[in-house]
Amino acid sequence: xxxxxxVRAEGWGWRHAGRSEWAVRGLDLVIQPxxxxxxxxxxxxxxxxxxxxxxxxxGGDDDGETEGSLLVGGLVPSASRGTVGLxxxxxxxxxxxxxxxxxxxxxxxxxxxxxxxxxxxxxESLAAVGLTLPLDHxxxxxxxxxxxxxxxxxxxxxxxxxxxxxxxxxxxDPDGVIEVRDAVARVAATTGASLVVVEHRVDVWWHxxxxxVVLAPGGGVLADGAPDVVLxxxxxxxxxxxxxVPGLEPVVRRGPVAGGPVAAHSGGDDPVAGGPVAAGxxxxxAERLGVARTKDAVIQSGxxxxxxxxxxxxxxxxxxxxKSTLGLTIGGLLxxxxxxxxxxxxxxxxxxxxxxxxQLVSRIGTVFQDPEHQFVSGTVRGELEVGxxxxxxxxxxxxxxxxxxxxxxxxDHLLAVNPFTLSGGEKRRLSVxxxxxxxxxxxxxxxxxxxQDARTWAELVALVVELLASGSAIVAVxxxxxxxxxxADERLQLTPIGVGV
Amino acid sequence: xxxxxxxxxxxRVIHRINPVSKLIASAVIGAALVLSxxxxxxxxxxxxxxxxxxxxxxxxxxxxxxxxPVWIAAFFAAVTILLYGKPSGESHFRVLLADVTxxxxxxxxxxxxxxxxxxxPAVVLxxxxxxxxxxxxFAQVLRLPSRFVLGALGGMRLAxxxxxxxxxxxxxxxxxxxxxRGRLRRFAGQAFALLVLSIRRGSKLATAMEARGFGAAxxxxxxxxxxxxxxxxxxxxxxxxxxxxxVAVSVATGHWNFLGGA
Numbered sequence: 236x237x238x239x240x241x242v243r244a245e246g247w248g249w250r251h252a253g254r255s256e257w258a259v260r261g262l263d264l265v266i267q268p269x270x271x272x273x274x275x276x277x278x279x280x281x282x283x284x285x286x287x288x289x290x291x292x293x294g295g296d297d298d299g300e301t302e303g304s305l306l307v308g309g310l311v312p313s314a315s316r317g318t319v320g321l322x323x324x325x326x327x328x329x330x331x332x333x334x335x336x337x338x339x340x341x342x343x344x345x346x347x348x349x350x351x352x353x354x355x356x357x358x359e360s361l362a363a364v365g366l367t368l369p370l371d372h373x374x375x376x377x378x379x380x381x382x383x384x385x386x387x388x389x390x391x392x393x394x395x396x397x398x399x400x401x402x403x404x405x406x407x408d409p410d411g412v413i414e415v416r417d418a419v420a421r422v423a424a425t426t427g428a429s430l431v432v433v434e435h436r437v438d439v440w441w442h443x444x445x446x447x448v449v450l451a452p453g454g455g456v457l458a459d460g461a462p463d464v465v466l467x468x469x470x471x472x473x474x475x476x477x478x479x480v481p482g483l484e485p486v487v488r489r490g491p492v493a494g495g496p497v498a499a500h501s502g503g504d505d506p507v508a509g510g511p512v513a514a515g516x517x518x519x520x521a522e523r524l525g526v527a528r529t530k531d532a533v534i535q536s537g538x539x540x541x542x543x544x545x546x547x548x549x550x551x552x553x554x555x556x557x558k559s560t561l562g563l564t565i566g567g568l569l570x571x572x573x574x575x576x577x578x579x580x581x582x583x584x585x586x587x588x589x590x591x592x593x594q595l596v597s598r599i600g601t602v603f604q605d606p607e608h609q610f611v612s613g614t615v616r617g618e619l620e621v622g623x624x625x626x627x628x629x630x631x632x633x634x635x636x637x638x639x640x641x642x643x644x645x646x647d648h649l650l651a652v653n654p655f656t657l658s659g660g661e662k663r664r665l666s667v668x669x670x671x672x673x674x675x676x677x678x679x680x681x682x683x684x685x686x687q688d689a690r691t692w693a694e695l696v697a698l699v700v701e702l703l704a705s706g707s708a709i710v711a712v713x714x715x716x717x718x719x720x721x722x723a724d725e726r727l728q729l730t731p732i733g734v735g736v
Numbered sequence: 737x738x739x740x741x742x743x744x745x746x747x748r749v750i751h752r753i754n755p756v757s758k759l760i761a762s763a764v765i766g767a768a769l770v771l772s773x774x775x776x777x778x779x780x781x782x783x784x785x786x787x788x789x790x791x792x793x794x795x796x797x798x799x800x801x802x803x804x805p806v807w808i809a810a811f812f813a814a815v816t817i818l819l820y821g822k823p824s825g826e827s828h829f830r831v832l833l834a835d836v837t838x839x840x841x842x843x844x845x846x847x848x849x850x851x852x853x854x855x856x857p858a859v860v861l862x863x864x865x866x867x868x869x870x871x872x873x874f875a876q877v878l879r880l881p882s883r884f885v886l887g888a889l890g891g892m893r894l895a896x897x898x899x900x901x902x903x904x905x906x907x908x909x910x911x912x913x914x915x916x917r918g919r920l921r922r923f924a925g926q927a928f929a930l931l932v933l934s935i936r937r938g939s940k941l942a943t944a945m946e947a948r949g950f951g952a953a954x955x956x957x958x959x960x961x962x963x964x965x966x967x968x969x970x971x972x973x974x975x976x977x978x979x980x981x982x983v984a985v986s987v988a989t990g991h992w993n994f995l996g997g998a
Contacts, residue, residue: 291947317952321947323940323943323944328941329944331941331945331948332889333866333868333893334868336959337868340959341945341950341959344957344958344959345949345956346952346954347956347957349957350957350958353957354959357959386944390948567910568911592912593916601907605904610929611929621912621913621914622912655936673913
């Protein structure tokens with residue numbers, strides 16, 4: 236029994252219903268009990284598909300077509316529920332119940348574990364992930380990292396022989412990443428369960444795993460072996476495909492770059508833009524600004540800042556310090572709790588909040604943290620046309636801007652696709668592109684690099700550098716130190732209570 | 737964030753009572769009082785309830801805030817009946833269709849008391865109900881299918897995110913340059929976007945629940961036992977007493993009018 240492999244795939248493949256290409260094909264893979272595997276591959280190589288299949292949540296014959304065989308603990312995955320635990324990327328969609336104890340117990344209940352045994356396992360699992368809170372603590376009051384640890388405890392309480400982690404830290408801030416990584420390490424050490432991790436940030440995980448498997452985009456396995464061996468052989472190729480390989484991270488130097496096709500601000504003949512911008516000219520000023528999501532919940536106050544053409548201001552600080560709220564306030568989307576914002580663009584008012592939506596979009600562009608919140612159209616092209624229509628561009632001008640942007644951000648082959656079906660990286664690139672169509676003088680980016688692979692990251696940095704060179708003022712609300720190093724001229728560090736330097 | 741599902745805590749008797757019995761108790765009082773519209777039965781019920789509210793585990797401030805919709809509803813219902821209720825007896829005041837008569841005054845008072853007598857205990861009892869416990873009760877005491885009950889519970893959690901999503905969508909639309917359109921079109925578009933977002937969230941949650949063995953072929957166990965105890969029997973007995981006394985006093989004093997028939 237113990238010698239039986241946890242996972243055995245033989246010529247396994249899966250094709251989603253309605254797709255012509257196989258998501259995974261010809262896969263031969265054996266994972267032994269207790270092995271810890273980091274699963275890598277370019278996006279589209281089928282990593283997530285394989286994890287879903289192992290977890291038994293891929294769906295039935297209606298959802299797609301399968302070939303070859305895939306066994307988990309000697310059984311087909313759908314019959315082995317409970318022996319496999321899956322931790323997903325989004326912390327919010329994994330919380331099921333309102334008290335943490337109940338949430339951990341949920342999986343055990345579904346498996347029919349007797350009541351007294353359930354509560355023993357709940358205590359044991361919460362301790363294993365280091366979540367020492369009362370059992371009736373409200374799940375709504377947990378941070379992102381705590382929510383992921385809670386979900387891990389829920390998985391653990393089911394006593395799985397195989398734990399699957401699908402980009403478990405992609406949505407977390409740096410502290411949350413460490414929290415979850417350490418909890419996984421502890422769990423792996425104490426339970427002896429096998430581990431399969433999908434994650435493009437290799438540096439976080441590679442000391443914790445004893446094997447790296449690289450899936451080939453066309454199907455099958457590209458490389459398989461000890462972490463340092465695989466990274467030495469495949470590191471360069473992996474890095475080129477967007478995997479964050481330690482020592483091979485993208486390097487971007489900021490220097491004077493000629494205004495690219497995306498960025499060039501048009502002159503006074505442009506019907507909507509504010510006119511030519513000289514680098515260093517002040518475009519927006521905030522004084523003694525207080526910010527709040529709702530009127531009586533002021534998060535920060537006394538913030539003064541100046542945005543200048545061709546300069547990038549990075550706003551950073553821990554979760555809950557009001558970074559995003561400040562970004563939205565500068566962007567003319569939220570009313571300031573106190574203080575003033577002045578952006579002299581020759582409109583009736585200098586206050587962005589008082590501008591019409593169509594006036595705002597050609598002057599201050601805001602890219603939200605969650606791209607899905609911003610999508611309003613059924614196709615990628617439609618999405619890019621929204622801003623162009625709002626500011627009344629001619630159709631010829633609109634088409635030429637959209638084609639340039641789509642090509643520049645590798646979206647040109649996706650113009651007819653529904654935005655919601657794009658990958659994470661594609662969604663991010665589209666949300667940035669939608670803000671650039673109207674060529675705003677100020678661009679506000681909220682966590683632009685969150686969860687992005689190295690390739691998209693490098694493209695975003697290059698784009699920002701290009702925009703700066705052409706005179707845009709950019710605000711980046713971000714945790715990403717590497718991004719700040721690459722693009723920021725100034726930095727505003729927020730603390731939970733006030734402003735630091 | 738998800739204030740909709742904030743757990744209700746406390747150690748008083750009221751917190752130990754099964755949510756299902758609270759539901760039954762509210763239903764018993766409600767059922768008895770909708771059968772007649774007279775001021776006597778409602779007054780008797782309210783008098784009993786006023787005493788019981790002292791043991792409801794709810795402070796005065798919270799009581800006022802949470803029951804405010806009931807007071808407001810009762811007031812408007814009473815005013816409407818006062819002005820437009822079936823006229824009878826002497827007319828005191830008359831403008832256009834409004835006619836305040838002896839009959840409409842009596843009916844109006846009866847309505848006011850009735851809305852309060854049915855609404856207040858229902859709200860007060862449910863302040864201390866945790867949705868998770870209610871789901872446990874539905875599945876274990878009332879034996880409703882667990883898939884249905886737990887699915888609904890998961891859905892309720894998502895409903896708590898609606899307000900936040902709505903605000904984000906509003907800002908996102910302004911940022912995209914399409915917030916100048918007519919109010920109605922904007923609202924329709926945004927409501928549709930919220931629907932799309934909710935369905936996506938729902939399907940993610942369903943996957944996460946399935947990954948935790950939800951819907952497995954095994955017979956489900958329950959981490960929290962939900963059954964009826966002596967406190968539950970007491971609450972239901974009290975509700976029957978209130979309902980019975982209210983009806984009896986009303987009939988005995990000749991005020992009972994079955995289903996509004998005089």
